[in-house]
Amino acid sequence: MKIFSIEQIRLADKLTIERQNITSDELMERAGTAVFNWMNRQLTTKEVKIHIFCGIGNNGGDGLVIARKLLEQGYSIEVYVVNFSDNRSKDFLLNFDRIKELKLWPKLLTKDSELPNIGAQDVVLDAIFGIGLNRPADDWVAQIIDNINNSGAFVIAVDIPSGLYMEKALSEKDMVTKADYTLTFQLPKLVFLLPETGKYTKYWEALDIGQDPKFLYEEECNTFYLDKYNILTFYKSRDRFSHKGTYGHSLIIGGSYGKIGAALMSSEAALHAGSGLVTAFVPKCGYQTIQTAFPEAMVITDDDENYITDIKFGVNPTVIGIGPGLGKHKKTITALAKFLKGNDKPLVLDADALNILSENKELLEFINGKAILTPHPKELERLIGSWENDFEKLELIKQFSKDNNVVVVAKGSHTAVVYGDQLFFNSTGNPGMATGGTGDVLTGIITGLVAQNYSLLQAALLGVYIHGRAGDLAVIRSGVEALTATDVIDFTGDAFLDLYKKNKNDYQENANKTP
Template sequence: MKLFSAKQIYKADQITVKKQGITGDELMERAALQLFNWMHLRMQGAPVKIHLFCGIGNNGGDGIALARHLLEHGYNIVVYVVNYSEKRSKDFLINLDRLKEHKIWPIFMNSDDELPVIGEEDIIVDGIFGIGLNRKPDPWVAKLIQHLNTSKAFILSIDIPSGLFTDQAPKDFETIIKSNFVLSFQTPKLVFFLPETGPFIGQWEVLDIGLDAEFLMETDTNYELIGKNEILTLYQPREKYGHKGTYGHSLIIGGSYGKIGSVCLASRAALEAGSGLVTSFVPKIGYAILQTALPEIMVLTDPAEDFLTDIQFEIEPTVIGIGMGIGTEDKTVKAFSEFLDRNTCPLIIDADGLNILSKNQELLSKLPKHTILTPHPKELERLIGKWNDDFDKLEKVKAFSQEHNCIIVIKGANTMVVFEGKGYVNTTGNPGMATAGSGDTLTGIITAFVAQGYDALTAALFGVYIHGKAGDIAVEKTGYQALTASKIINNLGNAYLDLFKVPNLPQAEEEN
C-alpha cells in the first residue's frame, strides 16, 4: 500500500473532483458518510455523549458534516468550532450552513473561552486540524488539545491526529492529539509508523472515499506499507523436483567466547526459513556447542579458540550472514577486513559487523553491491551519525544507502527497509520481540531468503515480514514478556502457513 504525501493527497482530491464531475463538497460528504457508517456500525445508537471539535478548514468540514449524520440518527452530540483563524474553507462553510438548518448551533471557541467539561465515558471526535498543518497551533489551541488528551474520554481522530504534521517532524509534542483511533482517508500516513509520532496513534483504519484509482495506481511514492497482500506477490513456490542444493547454502559467520548463542539462533533461523544447507563458521570454542545444538548444520572453525582471527573456508556458499557476536577485537577487525577483500558472495551484516564498519568506514567501499545491513537504533546512529528527528534520520539513511549501494533494515516497532531512495514499512511484529537474540534471528531469516534465490530487496522485505509474523503468532501464547527469540523461530512455519490462510467463510445452515 502506498503512503502518499500531503501534496499528493491534495492532488488526488483535485483530480477526483475533476474526473468524476463532482464538487469538493460532494467529496467531503463521501468522507463524512464513511466516518458515520464506521461509527454507527459500532455504536448502534448508544446513548453516549459525542463531542465534535472541528477546525475551520476541510478537516473541520468533515467533522461538521459527520455531526449532521449523527444528529439525524439520534445521537447526543455537541459541536465545537475551534475558531483559530478568520479564514474558512468554502466546503466548511457549506456544511456549517447545513448544520444550522437542522437547528444545531455550534459552540464557537475562541482564545478566551473556558475549556468544556468532558466526561470519561464520552467520545471526542477530533477534526481540528488536517494533513495541511505545517505550524505549531496557537497557545490557546494547544491548551485545548492538552485538555482533550487529559480528559480520559475516547478520542477518534479524522484522517490524522490534530497537531501532527504529515510530512515533517512535530515542532512541539505537547500540542498533538493522542488518538485512541484514527480513521484515515484512502491511505495511512507515514507518521503513523515512526518512533517519535507513532505513539499518538493507538489504532488506525483506512476509509475508502473513492479517490481517483488511476492517479493512486500510477503515482510513485517515497514510502510503501508492506503487508500480507504485498508479500504474497513476492512468494516463490518450491519446485517439486528441487533438492537441498536448489535452495542455497547459507554461511553464518560469528560468535566469540560467551556469544556463541547468537550464531545458534541465526543458523537455526536460516534453516527454518528455508535455506537448503546451513554452515556456521565460529571460533573453536563454538564447535561442540553448535554440533550439539543443531545437528542439521555443518560447522567450520577459526584457528583461534575464543574469537575470530582468520575467516577462511573452502566451501562455496550462496550467501553469507556475518557479524553476530564476533566482538571488535583488533585481530577480528583485521580478519573481517581481509574477508571482505576476498569475498564474492552476497552479504547480510549485523551486530558487531556493523560496529566494525562504523569504526572503520573505509571498509564500506569493500562491500558487494546490495549488501543488507540490519542495524538497531544505536548501531544505525554509529553508522550514519546523529539525527535531529525521524524525518532527518530517514533522509540520512537514504543518502547512506545510495552512497554505498546497500539495503538498510532499520529495526524497530515498524521495521523499515530502505533502498534506492525508497522506504518500505513493515506491518508485522510486536513489543515482545524487543528481546535478546531477536535480531540474530532476523539475520538468519533474511540470509535464508537470499539463499533461496530471492533478490536482496525482496529477501529483506520478506524476511522482515515473516520474522514479525512469527513473533505475532508466538506472542498469542506467551504474552509480550515471555516471548523469546527461540519461540520466534519455532513459529516460522506457522508464519509461512498464515500467508495462505483463507478467512473463515460463513457456513450454510444445515437442513432440518
C-alpha cells in the first residue's frame, strides 16, 4: 500500500474531482459518509454523547458532514467550531449552513470561551486540524486539545490527529490530540508508523473514499506500507520437480560461549523459511548443542573452543548470515575483517557483526552491493550516528544505504526496510516480539530467503513480513508477555500458509504497486 506525500494527496483529490466530474463538496461528502458509516457500525447505542470538534478548514467540513449524518440518525451530539481563523474554506461554510438547516447551531469556541465539559463515557470526534497544519496551535486551541486528552473519552480523529504535521517532527510547543482511533482517507500516513508521532493514535484504518484509481495505481511512490498484496506480487511457489539444491544453502556464522542459542535459532529459522540446506559455523563449544537440538543442520566448528577466531569452511553456501551471538573477542574481530575482505557471497549481517562494522567502518567497502543489515535501534545509531527525530533518522538510513549500496532493516514496531530512496514499513508484528532472540530468528529467516534466490530487497521484505506474521499467530496462543523467539520459529510455517488466506483487507490493487 502506498504512502503519499501531502502534495500527492492533494493531487489525488484534484484529479478525482476532475476525472469523476464531481465537486469538492461531493468528495467531502464521501469522506464524511465513510467516517459516519464506520461509527454507525461500531456504536452500540445512540444514547452516547458525541462531542464533535470542527476546525474551519476542510477537516472541519468533514466533521460537519459527519455531524449532520449522526444527527439525522438520531444520535446525541454536540458540535463545536474552533474559530482559530477568519479564513474558512468554502466547503466548510457550505456544510455549516446545511447543519444549521437541521436546527442545530454549532457552538463557536474562541480564546475567551469556557472549555466544554466532556464525560469519560462520551465520544469525541476530532476534526480540528487536517493534513495542512504547518505550525503549532494557538495556546487557547492547545488547551481545547489538552481538555480532550484529559477527558477520558473515546477519541476518534478524522484523517489525522489534530496537531500532527504530515512531514516534519513535533516540537515541545506542539499539542496533539491523542486518538484511540484514527479514520484516515484512502491511504495510511507516514506519521502513523513512526515512534515519535505514531503514539498519538492507538489504531488507524484507511477508509476508501473513491479517489481516482488510475492515479492511485500509476503515481510513482517511494514509500510503502507492506501488506500481503505487496508480498504476493513476488512470492515464489515451489515447483513440484524441485529438490533441496533448488532452494540454496544457508551458512549461519555465529555463537560464542554462553550464546550458542543465537546461532541455533538463526539456523533453525533459515530452514523454516525454506532454505534447502543449512550449515552452522560455531565455536567448538556449540557443536553438541546444535547437533542435538537441530539434527537437520550440518555443523562446522572453529578451532577455538569458545569463540570464532578463523572463518574457514569447506562448503559452498548460497548466502551467509553472520553475527548472532558472535561476540567481540579480539580474534573474532580480526577473523570477521579477514573474512569480509575475501568474501563474494551475499550476506545478512546482524548483532555483533554490525557492532564490529560500526567500530571498523573501513570494512563497509567489502559489503558494498551484497548485504542486508538488520540493526536494532542502538546498533543502528552506532552505524549511522545519532538523530534528532524520526524524520532525520529515515534520511540518515537512506543516505547510509545509498553510500554503501546495502539493504537496511531497521527493526522495531513497523520495521522499516530501506534500499536507497525506497522505504517500506512492515504491517505485521506485535509488542510480544520485544524479547531476546527474535532478531536472531529474523536473521535466519532472511538468510533462508536469500538462499532461495530472492533479491536482497525481496528477501528483506518477505522476511520481515513472515517474521511479524508468525509472531502475530503465535501470540494468539501465548499472549504478549509469554511469547518467545522459538514460538516465532514454530509459527513460521503458519505464516507462509496465511499468505493464501483471503480476507476483505487483502487486496487493494488500486492503491498498490509491486515493490
